[in-house]
Amino acid sequence: MRSREEEKRHAKMYEREKDAGERGSDRALAKKRERRRRNREIYLFSALFLVLFAGMFGYLIRYETSNHEAFFNNSYNSQQRVVMQENRRGTIFSADGQILAKSAADEEGQETRSYPFGEMYAHVIGYTGKGKTGIEALENYMLANSAISERKKLENEQNGEKNPGNDVYTSLDSRIQEAAYQALGAYRGAIVATEVKTGRILAMVSKPDFDPNEIAQIWEKVNEDTENAVLVNRVTQGLYPPGSTFKIVTALAYLRQNPDTWRNYVYQCGGTYVNGENRISCYHGSVHGRVDFTASFAKSCNASFANIGMSMDPERFQDTINGLLFNGELPLELPYQQAKVALSADSSAEDIIQTSIGQGRTQITPMQLNLITSAIANGGELMQPVLVDRIVSAEGRVLEENKPSVFRRLLTEEEAGIMTGLMKEVVQSGTGRKLKDLSYTAAGKTGSAEFNQVREDSHAWFTGFAPAEDPGIAVTVIVENVGSGGDYAVPLAKRVFDAWFARP
Amino acid sequence: MTHFIVIYSKYFLTLFLFLFLLCGFWGLRYESVSDQKMTAGVQSVFLFLTQFCAYLTIVIRTQRMEYLILYAFLLILTAAVPVFSIMLYPGMNRILLNHVCMMLTAGMIVLTRLDLSRAVRQLVIAAVSFVLALFLPWIMQKWKRMRSLGWVYAVIGILAIAAVLILGQVTHGSKISWTVAGITFQPSEFVKIFYVFFIASLMAQDTGLLQVFLCGIGAAAHVGILVLSRDLGSALIFFVVYVLMITAATHRIWYFFLGTAVGAGASAAAWRLFSHVQVRVQAWRDPWSVIDDQGYQITQSLFAMSRGGMFGLGIGKGTPGDIPYVETDFVFSAVVEELGMLFGIGIVLTGIVIFLLWMRLACGLKDGFYRNLTVGFGMLFLFQIFLTIGGGTKFIPSTGVTLPLVSSGGSSFMTTVLIVFVTEGIYEMRYEEELRLEKQRRRKAARENV
Known part of the structure; x- marks a missing residue:
């Protein structure tokens, strides 16, 4: 065993030697360089390992934290x-x-x-x-x-x-949810209502429904019953032909392609549009006579819109369609079905005509139609839909709060203004007259979607907002298999609007 | 007070570990062991605080006194190891010993909570390992022929793993263990020591192309037998250690690139040839699609770590028992679940500091044999950590390698402790060499003064 003093002295000597080396006589410098060269591989491997471990730590933290909820x-x-x-x-x-x-x-x-x-x-x-x-x-x-x-x-x-x-x-409001629920009554279909300026979902009703208190008892029955599909939330997962409500999209596309001349548009409706072998008739054989662009929209003239569709560049039409959240993702956390529409330069005349009036292969969910409607009502900006306002601990601490935020601008303010005008006219003089002359002015678009080539049945659609001057609520209604939107969907929307205006 | 401890102990554990690590990284500044005494002393305080904090929580939560006894033994062991080591060999690196004790502590905390009998066994093995290892520096000083045995090491290693291949038992589909007198050995662990000695010895004699080739034949024999034993994790480790050691010894960087290319080719071949390799690769790429069988273990590991989050659920609050073989291959996941990701990363950093200490040592060594040994053991140690953590976190496919010093398992623990004490022997010899030179210088200076 060495004594402590000896060790200390040794340490001091060593220090001195090192200092001398660092002060840098040429020999020490050369020695240093030599050492660095000799150990090059060790430095390299150490660095390589450190990079590998850093990558691994980063991966670990990112992977585990970003998947925390999904893993749970x-x-x-x-x-x-x-x-x-x-x-x-x-x-x-x-x-x-x-x-x-x-x-x-x-x-x-x-x-x-x-x-x-x-x-x-x-x-x-x-x-x-x-x-x-x-x-x-x-x-x-x-x-x-x-x-x-x-x-x-x-x-x-x-x-x-x-x-x-x-x-x-x-964000659900029990008064509006109840109004929507009662309005739909025994019909099959869906109603969704959102607050235009915030994107908050106020009501979401789908029928046929079930009692969640008894899910265990009815589980087998509802799963066997594929025809009614009661577990499906029709608001987000029900894909329906949009029918004439799609004319919102077609009209917007036309506005964009003819920004200066759309006001001059005139069409003579004889009840049927013919293009080669394709024939399109207006709903239940109506004849609209001479219609301009606004009247075509308000009266939902199929012949005129077939004509409008055929006059457009299909690729630019498709751009407008994609811009309204088709063929992409919706800003929605609930499971949903994605609407798909595909037009191209090679599309047949039949495809273009059918798409223009919302028939053919085009399908949409009530939720997406409601999002488009809210965007128009909100001056073109779509708010991020919110279903949960906030989450609070039992001790009252706010853990999560969803403040209103803009998801994306879908239309310019000018386009939104024109679309609002068109939709107001639907209520004033068109298919939505059942909303006319109320204490508030509504705007919207009806649809009667034919889903069956053989029978003359149709789904009744309405999508719209109120008050038209300063939109507060956007409502979308679909009633399955009853008849025209103007007759069956508009009155239901009215009850939801009424409930909203009756809030204290 | 007990409230306070149970709730906040996980934060304190992480804090103490990182203060410990701070000392560890600080200690890397010093080339000579004489300069780092103070740092090592402060560092051991954080080691003891970590132990105290963890076992206090365990005892409060369980209200069982057995754990107190276990704590006492752990404390005594981790206090005695540096004290006895320094008494016998003043030139030893104390910081290195502290890091070994910290990794042992982390393993003990988790094992205590997972399976008390395993924890007791681990502690006994640790004690035996340290006692045996204390002879190593002395042997290295006395028995200088050690450096020239070369092929003898290879023959011993190859015979040992070949014997297991022929006589051994199958564990999880690989033939790796061997039971003698009721104790199960995993020779491939101990063979790692002989293997590094073999390469170090050959490369110290000559670094010519022929020697590298001959050395490669020896290495290939090891790797081949391990592949036949279906112990592909070990085979990979042996291969990588060979490549890195010869590159560092010969200073020819293209060996590294050549080795990487050969390794990649061999991996691709293994993937084609062996169905169990394909299973592991599949379980790595998309464990969710095979969550019921091949992906079960890895997904449970991922779940456990996700449950833990940054600071863990707290000791005793998690369910690490869900992961099959959690005490060995997936001990890191259990550490993360209860002590948190930061603590887990801290434990890996503890291992990385050991590696860096060794690399620092190797850089200053002039003797080729010792330099090769230190480099080899460092690469072996860190690569093994990389494989096990990477496998458990889905960073790379799982190879079924244990986490040195932390996982339950006698052979693996003892091997690593022996390796540590071989390098401590090198520290000691370097220290005595310095002392000798110093004495000479002083004598010379005294003569000149006269």
Whole structure:
């Protein structure tokens, strides 16, 4: 064993030697260079390893944090079961404070989820138990977890109590949802209403419906019943031929292609448009006579719109279609079906004509039509649709808040203004007259979509907004298999508008 | 107070680990072990704080005293190892020892919580390993012929893994273990030491093309047997260590590129030839489509780490038992689940500091044999960490390699401790050499003064 002094002295000597080296006599410098050369491979491998590890750490953090919620929701992950034992699932509220879904435990601690409004919110709120849908699925992570303080959690654990999960406040307004639900009555179809300036979804109704309280009991029955497809949320997942509501798209395309001359457009409607072998008739054999562009739109003249469609450059037409969220993704978190329309320079005359009047292979969901309508109502800017206003912990801490934000501009302000004028005229003098002369002015477009070549049945459509001067709410209605939009869909929309204007 | 501990211990654990690491990186500044005493001392404080904090939480949460005993033994062991080592060999690198103890601690925390009997066994193996390893520096000083044995090491290694191939038992589809007197060995772990000695010895004698080729034959024999044993993870490690060692020893960088090309070709061939390689590649590329079978383990590992997040769920709060073979191949995922991603990364950084300490040592060594040894062990150690962490995080396909010093498993732990003490022996010899030179200089200076 060496003595401590000896070691210290050695250390000092070593220091001195090093200093001398660093002060840099030529020999020391050469030595240094030589050492660097000799160890080049070691430096290289070290650097290589460090880069590899840095990449791996970055990958780990990014991959795990960005997939955190998806992993939580994966049924192979035990986390949800563990969390369910520790927490009581949070409550879902409407924007006006009604409880839409809540959990309660019986004496044995068995937890049940109940939906006080039964069928009314079946699709949008969804269900739990047999998997999860709607907001129950969308916000599963937040509902299942509890953001109360760690201290409180520990206390609950020691007392054998469950932690209250986070509460979800939706944008749904119970008065408007109820109006829409009652309006649709026993019909099959869908109604969706959104707040134009914020993108908040106020009502979302799909029928036929089911009682989410009884999902376990009716599970087999509803799954066998493919014809009614009661579990399908028709607002976002129901693909329907848009019928004349598509004339909104066609009209916009025409405006864009003829910005200076569209006002001069005139067409003599004899009830039928003929182009070679293609014949297009107006709804139920109407004859509109001499119509300009506004009247063609207001009266929903098929012959005139076939003529308009044929006069356009199909590729630029397709650009307008794509610009209105067709063939792409919707800014929507709920599962949805994507509308597809494809025109090109090679499209046949039949394809172009059918597309122009919303028939043929074109299909759309009520939600997408509502988004287009809201964009027109909002001066061309589409707001990001919001279904959840905020998520709040049981202790009142706001965990997530969805403030209104612009998703994308779909039309210029000028285009939106012209479209609004056209849609006002539909109500004033066209197919939407059932909304005329009310305490508010509405604007919109009807549609009667023929979905069956053999029978003369049609789906009734209406999409529109009110008040036309300063739009507040956009409503889209589809009623399956009843007749014309003007007769069957417009009155339903009116009841939703009324409910909105009757709010305190 | 107990509230406070249970809630905040995970943050303190991470904090202590990073303060520990700060000392580790600071220690890299010093070339000589005499300069780093202070740093090493401060660092060991953070090591003990980490242990204390973790076991305090475990005891409070479980209210069981057995854990206290385990803690006491761990504390004694990790305190005794540096003390005895420095007493016997003053030239040893204490920071290196601290890092070994920290990795042992991380493994012990997780094992204590996963399986108490495994934790006890791990601690016993650790104690035995350290005791055996303490002889190594002495042997290295006394037995200088060690450097010239060359092919003897290769023969021992090849015989050992060949014996396992013929006589051994199949574990998870690979023939890798061997049971003697109730204790199961994994010779491929110990053979790693002989293998690095073999290459180091040959490359110290001559770095000509022929020697590299001969050395390659020895390496190929090892790799070949391991491939036949279906232990492809080890085969890959042996191959990479060969390539990196000869490149560093010969200073010919094109060996590295050639090696990479050959390795890539061999990997592609292995993928074509072996169905179990295809299974692993498939489980890496898209584990979600095969989540019921081949993808189960990796997805459970990913879930566990996602549950943990940055700071972990807290000790005892997670469900790491969901991952098959969590104590060995996927121990990192368990660490991340309960102690957090930052802690997990901290443990890997602890290993990286060990590697950097060795590279620093190697750069200053003039003796080719010792330099080769240090480089070889460093590459072996870090590449193994890379394979296991990369496999568990879906960064690369899983190879079924354990995390050195952290995973449960005697052979792997003992091998790594022996490797560490070989390099400590080199530190010690360098220190004594310095001391000798210093004495000479002083004697000379004294003479001149007279």
